[in-house]
Amino acid sequence: MAKPTLAPKSQQLDARLYCDYARLVRLQSQAESFSLLPHLSAGSALSGRHSSLFRGRGLNFEELRHYQLGDDIRNLDWKVTLRTGKPHVRSYTEEKDRNVVVCVDQRSAMFFASESVMKSVVAAEIAALSAWRALKDGDRVGIVTATPERVVLSKPQRSQHHLLAQLKLLAHVNQSLNVASRDKAGVSFSSWVERIKRSRPKRSTLIFISDWRDCRSEELDQLKLLQQHNDVLAIMVNDAFEHALPDKLAQANWVVGDGEHQLNLDTQSKVALASEELQQHSYQQKESIAKLMAIKNLPHIELNTSGQHISQFKAMIGGR
Known part of the structure; x- marks a missing residue:
């Protein structure tokens, strides 16, 4: 358990630009x-998961196996034992x-x-x-x-x-x-x-x-x-600009670049095209990551x- 820590003196930075x-x-x-x-x-975004895969503490079920001499009879799985006719135990490991x-x-x-x-x-x-x-x-x-x-x-x-x-x-x-x-x-x-x-x-x-x-x-x-x-x-x-560009941007004659290439957004058609590409890329990106997260709900x-x-x-x- 972490003990409360006295915070050091702030550097008085602009909190919008930097964190100290x-x-x-x-x-x-x-x-x-x-x-x-x-x-x-x-009601939280994570609720509804019956068995979270975030590791907690306690005992985790590991396997179902045949009973061996010395096994704790309290771990007998009676349903499987009755169905198969042979004693089976549920094996657990400590988290x-x-x-x-x-x-x-x-x-x-x-x-x-x-x-x-x-x-x-x-x-x-x-x-x-x-x-x-x-x-x-x-x-x-x-x-x-x-x-x-x-x-x-x-x-x-x-x-x-x-x-x-x-x-x-x-x-x-x-x-x-x-x-x-x-x-x-x-x-x-x-x-x-x-x-x-x-x-x-x-x-x-x-x-x-x-x-x-x-x-x-x-x-x-x-x-x-x-x-x-x-x-x-x-x-x-x-950031909002990574989803779509505002329509009025053409009036501002913005020039955007990545350090190597530049694009002059001086017409409404250029702004619309750039905005459409941003929206498509953003959607594909979100869909891919959402699928990754869906693996474990x-x-x-x-x-x-x-x-x-x-x-x-x-x-x-x-x-x-």
């Missing part, structure tokens, strides 16, 4: 009103504490917002909130951060001191982002997933927080493989940049 370490530490106080475990309130790995995207594309808060800030704060909740549940927590330079992997530990060090690094990475940030080749979504795979997670909860902009079908296939022995929860951070959680991401996340995960 003090803010990430203070989120510990908001990790009480929701759970990453299956004790969910009725282990979870490893919770929070994978948070802090690459250059996350430094964007058309509303209130940068996607990078949303992702960092949800990562910190999830990590605090996991630590309060007595689980081991690790944070994997994708930066424009590299992917930083931290081994899960049941240590508040360790988590504080990870949050300090996350805040530093977040504050390093700016309009000139450019991603290196080794930090693509595929590289990110490959790094997770190399750590060989098993019976873990993997929480991916990203805009998923460069996640292709190949990466989704890899996540499906990870989903076989782990619980993969996808959290998408989107989990929701596809989508957060926006309106500044309400904490309450949105708690509502979706079954909090209040």
Whole structure:
């Protein structure tokens, strides 16, 4: 159980652009009103699952096998025994504490917002909130951060001191982002997933927080493989401009670019075409991730940049 931590002094940063370490530490106080475990309130996005695959504690059914000398007769399965004529017992294994790995995207594309808060800030704060909740549940927590330079992997530990060090690094990475940030080749979504795979997670909860902009079908296939022995929860951070562009944009003569290519949105037809492509890409992206989550009957959680991401996340995960 994590002990309350005195938050360090705030750096007085613009909270819309950057999150500071003090803010990430203070989120510990908001990790009480929701759970990453299956004790969910009725009507929540996760309710209705009969047997959550988020690991809890207790005994897990492992197999049904023939009775052997020394087996506890209290574990006899009488229905199977009567049907087959041979004694069968239900075998159980003790549940282990979870490893919770929070994978948070802090690459250059996350430094964007058309509303209130940068996607990078949303992702960092949800990562910190999830990590605090996991630590309060007595689980081991690790944070994997994708930066424009590299992917930083931290081994899960049941240590508040360790988590504080990870949050300090996350805040530093977040504050390093700016309009000139450019991603290196080794930090693509595929590289990110490959790094997770190399750590060989098993019976873990993997929480991916990203805009998923460069996640292709190949990466989704890899996540499906990870989903076989782990619980993969996808959290998408989107901005309104990534769904559709406003019609009046043509009057502003906007020029948009990605650092290599530029597009002049100076006519209504160009804006309409760009908006249509955004809508199609966004729809396909959501559908693919929703299918991944459906494997274990989990929701596809989508957060926006309106500044309400904490309450949105708690509502979706079954909090209040």
